[in-house]
Amino acid sequence: MSTLAPEELDELYTRLCYRMARAGEPATPQILARLVLLLMHEVGDAGRIGQAITEATRDFPEIVAVESPL
Amino acid sequence: MEFVSYFDYQRHPARQPALQAGRDPRTHAVAIVGGGPVGLAMAIALARQGIASVVLEADDSVCTGSRAGCLTSRSLEILEPMGAAAAVMQQGLPWAEGWSYHRTEEVLHLEVPQDPMATFPRLVNIQQCYIEQFLVDAIDARHAELIDIRWQTRVDALRSDAEGAELDVSTPLGDYTLRADWVVATDGARSTVRKELGARFVGTRYDGQYVIADIKMASAMPPGRRAWFDPPSNPGATLLLHKHKDDLWRFDYQLHDGEDPDEAVQPENVLERIRSHLALIGEPAPWQPVWISLYRASCLTLEQYRHGRVLLAGDAAHLVPIFGVRGLNSGFEDVNNLAWKLAGAIRGWADARLLDTYTTERLFAMRENMRHASKSAEFMAPPAPAFALMRSAVLGLAARHPWVRRLIDPRQSTTVGYPESPLNQPAAPAEFAAGPASGFAFVDGPLDDGTPLCRRIGPGFTALAFDAPALAGRPLGVPGGAPVQLLPAAAAGALGERYDARPGTVYLFRPDGNLLARWRAADAATIQAAVRLCCEGGAR
Numbered sequence: 001m002s003t004l005a006p007e008e009l010d011e012l013y014t015r016l017c018y019r020m021a022r023a024g025e026p027a028t029p030q031i032l033a034r035l036v037l038l039l040m041h042e043v044g045d046a047g048r049i050g051q052a053i054t055e056a057t058r059d060f061p062e063i064v065a066v067e068s069p070l
Numbered sequence: 071m072e073f074v075s076y077f078d079y080q081r082h083p084a085r086q087p088a089l090q091a092g093r094d095p096r097t098h099a100v101a102i103v104g105g106g107p108v109g110l111a112m113a114i115a116l117a118r119q120g121i122a123s124v125v126l127e128a129d130d131s132v133c134t135g136s137r138a139g140c141l142t143s144r145s146l147e148i149l150e151p152m153g154a155a156a157a158v159m160q161q162g163l164p165w166a167e168g169w170s171y172h173r174t175e176e177v178l179h180l181e182v183p184q185d186p187m188a189t190f191p192r193l194v195n196i197q198q199c200y201i202e203q204f205l206v207d208a209i210d211a212r213h214a215e216l217i218d219i220r221w222q223t224r225v226d227a228l229r230s231d232a233e234g235a236e237l238d239v240s241t242p243l244g245d246y247t248l249r250a251d252w253v254v255a256t257d258g259a260r261s262t263v264r265k266e267l268g269a270r271f272v273g274t275r276y277d278g279q280y281v282i283a284d285i286k287m288a289s290a291m292p293p294g295r296r297a298w299f300d301p302p303s304n305p306g307a308t309l310l311l312h313k314h315k316d317d318l319w320r321f322d323y324q325l326h327d328g329e330d331p332d333e334a335v336q337p338e339n340v341l342e343r344i345r346s347h348l349a350l351i352g353e354p355a356p357w358q359p360v361w362i363s364l365y366r367a368s369c370l371t372l373e374q375y376r377h378g379r380v381l382l383a384g385d386a387a388h389l390v391p392i393f394g395v396r397g398l399n400s401g402f403e404d405v406n407n408l409a410w411k412l413a414g415a416i417r418g419w420a421d422a423r424l425l426d427t428y429t430t431e432r433l434f435a436m437r438e439n440m441r442h443a444s445k446s447a448e449f450m451a452p453p454a455p456a457f458a459l460m461r462s463a464v465l466g467l468a469a470r471h472p473w474v475r476r477l478i479d480p481r482q483s484t485t486v487g488y489p490e491s492p493l494n495q496p497a498a499p500a501e502f503a504a505g506p507a508s509g510f511a512f513v514d515g516p517l518d519d520g521t522p523l524c525r526r527i528g529p530g531f532t533a534l535a536f537d538a539p540a541l542a543g544r545p546l547g548v549p550g551g552a553p554v555q556l557l558p559a560a561a562a563g564a565l566g567e568r569y570d571a572r573p574g575t576v577y578l579f580r581p582d583g584n585l586l587a588r589w590r591a592a593d594a595a596t597i598q599a600a601v602r603l604c605c606e607g608g609a610r
Contacts, residue, residue: 033463041473066454069274069369069444 071341074286074358076199076318079131084222084241094248098124099416101237101250103225104257106133107198108384108401110205110219112254114152115409117213118529119581121416124250125217126239128224132202135361136282138398139195139312139320144485144511145402146190147524147583149205153212155190157204162194163315168295170478173302174350177468178475180295182482187564188514189522193482195293195314197284198398228253228266234379252412253380256401259368261386267377273370273440276391278451279331280365283321283340287348287357289313295480297450299465303347308450311347318360321347322392324451335364367391367451369444371436375404375429383408388436393446396439396483403485404432410529410552410581414605419551423607427493435486442481449477485511488584492608495587495600505569505577506585512577515565517557523565526557527583531601533592534579536561536571544594548602552581580604 004012016035020028040049087094100116102109105127113123141149141158149155168180182192209217220241227238234251255263264271293313301309307324314320321344325334333339340362348357371388375381384401408428414420452458467474487510488494494508506513512534514524526532530553535541537560546554561571569577576592578600579585587600603609 029459030462030466033459034467037460037463037467037474038471041471064454067274069440 071337071359074360076134076197076284076360077203079134080203081130082219082221084130084243085220086241086243086246089246092246094246097234098122098248098250100124100252100254100412101126101235101248102254102256103228103237103263104255104261104386105129105202105219105221106256106258106384107138107201107205107398108405109254109256110202110209111149111152111154111402111405112256112383112409113217113219114154114205114208114213115405116413117209117216118151119409119413119417120216121413122216123218123254124248125219126223126225126237126248127219127221130222132206133199135199135363136284136320137198138201138395139197139314140395140399141194141196141201141402142395142399142483142485143185143188143190143192143514145399146194147511147514147527148402148406150189150524151528152205153208154201154204157207158194158196158201159190161200161204161315162196163293163313164191164194165293165295165313166192167292168297168480170297170299170480171301172299172465172468175469177299177465178478180479185514187516187568189524190514193395195312197314197318201398225257225262228263228380230267230378230380232378251379252416254408254412255380255382255386256384257386259385259389261382263380264372264382264386267380269372269374269377269382271370271389272373273389274368274444275370276367276447276451276453278367279325279329279334280367281321281323281325281335281340281343281362282365283344283362284314284360285319285321285344285357286317286360287319287353287355288317289319289353289355291353297480298347299461301347301350303350304343309347319357331364335362337362365392367393367447369440369447371433371440373433375432376426381408381412381425381428387432388440390436390439390443391447391450393450394443394481394483396443399483400436400439403435404428406582407432407584414552419548419605421606424493424605425607427491427607431488431491431493434488434490438486439483442483446481487511493580493586493604494608495603501590502588503570504567505571505588508585508587510585512579512583512585513568515568516563517565518560518563523557524583526555527579528581530554530581531586531604532557532579532581532583533597534559534569534577536566536569536575537573538576538592541576541592541594541597546594546597546601548598548605552601552605554597554601 100123102125105125146155166182170178229236235253237248296311298309309323312320368389383404390396464477489509491509534557574591577588
């Protein structure tokens, strides 16, 4: 369960958008990827991170064939 | 620039047996197809079991050029009883450190943990041509009567049946047909035998292509693994650099997307990239090229390594990306796993089910190897933009966030045990706080007289008995079956501590040095029963 206050979420969301916008579009995915890794480390709970990966990807069906050897 | 050679190659003449109607009149116990490192080691491992073999090698010498480049301590333990480890250690260069750079910034300092009690260091750099030469030397010195190497003898066709196989071979002196009761195919990634069997690889072939270039350069840089991601000398791609003995250095770099491989492998282009990289790292020593080649990373395996009387080993059976040195090292583990089982089948003390565990056990190990090697390959050469994005995030964070470096770690090979092998016998592992569990390789350490355990494992089963005097002089083997040696040790000694031994503790190792069973107390009958069950291929 999140302990973020609604105003805190508001504030962080806006700050991230402005900061990424000012870094320019090519930097946006780079920043998001770094943020994800940092937050994975902070959350430190494989189950919750796994659920978040499922939730984040659910609206995007697999449309590209990427072979895995396993 | 002038190319120089690794060493003076010995050229071996072609030989032909006295033929009868175009056939070698002898039926060979074992024909080994391919005299590379795995085939030569296979011949020696069989000779140590008293089994003769004929090795069919297409070339007239050991291999040229850059191939396998690093052996693990487990491979050295396997080569030791073959009489080749000492020479490898003399020509090899142990290393235990690594440095990874993002552009020019260091993002990972790797230390390879060493086992202070082990006879051999964890990783030793050595070029494959030397390994092959030392195996040929060991055959000449110790096993010439049981091993018949036929150089310049290419296998063109194979027909297998219930009792063995016929092989059509060609030599500069003419062609002939040869019959063998068993065939071991160690003829590499492009195996003729695999094609003749119609056996198919499953897995992935990666897109990226790599150049390997060996150079001679008297540099004072210490040995170790040096990896660059996106260096100014090879922008957008990776570069690996490894030191070998005799001032040999190996470059291994990825080609850029869209780079034409034929063009990229031209000496002037390769030498230019090397020059630019040496300038980048400030290396002033003069150098000369030795060898250049091109390869592609693959993660492929057969799903069966035994096809009736034909067994496949090494690259003929499976391919892994080079990262983490699981290629030739897994080939030597194949040899170690297969030789005693095949010897048992030939001598009649092993059930065919034991031979089938060669596939079960080695396929399990290969899947583990592929799991690790593919993670390394995906990091070194991202197979899709998503992998590249996440890698760039990891590299960008690594300098200031040590926890993320785990993802850069090249995952150097460790021995894979067989925890799910049908041969494993219950050993109440909860009772042991240390020592190998069933299916895992022995852990090296000194016996009471100081001899390392690795020199005393095999060629039969080994009962390592800690303060168990009642076993002395008792027959442990099965009459007419596999031999079992008794190796006494003190529970209070250094080895006893590694094995959590108490007086009476017995560890029973298979001929390949993997644990079959362990007990807090075992009499001769218990050991005999365990050996018998193993030779039957495990519980039904």
